[in-house]
Amino acid sequence: MRRRHALSTRLWHWINALSLVVLFMSGLNISNAHPRLYWGDKGFTPAEAWAEIPRFPHWLTIPDHYSLAAARDWHVLFAWVFALSLLLFMVAALRNRHFARDLVTRAREWRPAAIGADIRAHLRLRFDHGGGKYNFLQKLSYGVVLFILLPLMILTGMAMSPGVDAAWGWLGAALGGRQSARSLHFIAAWGLVGFSVGHVVLVLLSGPWGQVRAMITGGRTDEAA
């Protein structure tokens, strides 16, 4: 019997969920240290900033008081957990054909009429997968998260490090400079929050117990999704 979710997918899903929570909440503490964002390589004054970020309350930050030192410890430790688990998951998902089988979209799925129908089905809370494991909007959002937002978090994080910047100056340059990398890091983080909220809401609307159980035990392929 083939499981609905491979063991590698399940392990990564929960490790990644924990990593993202820790990285996001320690990241908010780090943001409080200098809550302004800039484009380019440099920036300090309000006049140079494109955004003033509100200070995040302590019940939302790790640790639960302002400590840049402790927040950075959490952040750069879980950066390794996050990046290495993503790498291992991607290798596994290529080898067990999870990407090729479940995430690759077909040309017909991109037709406006098909996308419109999928959106209307979602609005009616009908999550028909048309024979495949995931519907088009699911493939699209998982694809954006897996291949754009998560790698962007890693690359922009690395580009902010002066040690990496000395070794791989092309990375920071490609991202538009260190402060641009910092801004993109912030934007992508909130993009992931947006995805996570949508993800959890859709799980709640589509039979949460079965969904969560399948992501823990693996579930069975014939189970309705």
Add this chain to the structure above:
Amino acid sequence: MRRRNLLAGLAATLTAGCTRIGQSETFGTLVDAAEGLHRRAHRAMGGPAPLAREYPRSAISPFFRGNGSIDVATDAYRAHQASGFADWRLAVGGMVERPMQLSLADLTALPQRTQITRHDCVEGWSAIGEWTGPQLGPILERAGVRPEARYILFRCADLLGGAPYYESCDLADAFHPQTIIAHRLNGDPLPVQNGAPLRLRLERQLGYKHAKYLAGIEAVASLEGIGGGKGGYWEDRGYQWYAGI
């Protein structure tokens, strides 16, 4: 509203739990391991001595912020300031064959390096400035660092929150070509808020490593017993010793 309180309560439980974990010994060991991993990864990525990015003049920040100590509130420093730091001495000692006392004139007589680099503060902001001064490597070669020395210690004239500021780096960083003892910023003598008359430039690491108001350089075998024993003022207060991230 109740649901919001529930969410806030959940988050607060999580953050309080993480705060407790963060104070545990195991967590400290993991954090130290991650720091070592970063340092080795950075060195492996760039080969033996990659240079920090250097910028054109047009990229220089209009205002270079002074952070941390922005003055030294002692009569001795005021007297040095009044005399243009003519009597300021940089002591080079510790585990070296030939201890030295270098004046500003001695330092400016050495071959100079000028570099326009980006200063990244641990808080998140960046400023670009043009720094001029002699490389640290040749000074250490002249002093003759003994083989048992593993770190270079930087002693500063300022007190921050009542404690003396200090910093340290390993020999690889001390002998890096961009590691200079800067006495000029953007072509002018170093302003007081930026560390007059001398500051370390340790490109490839965060701002707090760039010790200001530099008074002494020592070669040491270990960082234990110096200050809080963690290798620097901010390190003693929980920040990473390897500040390349």
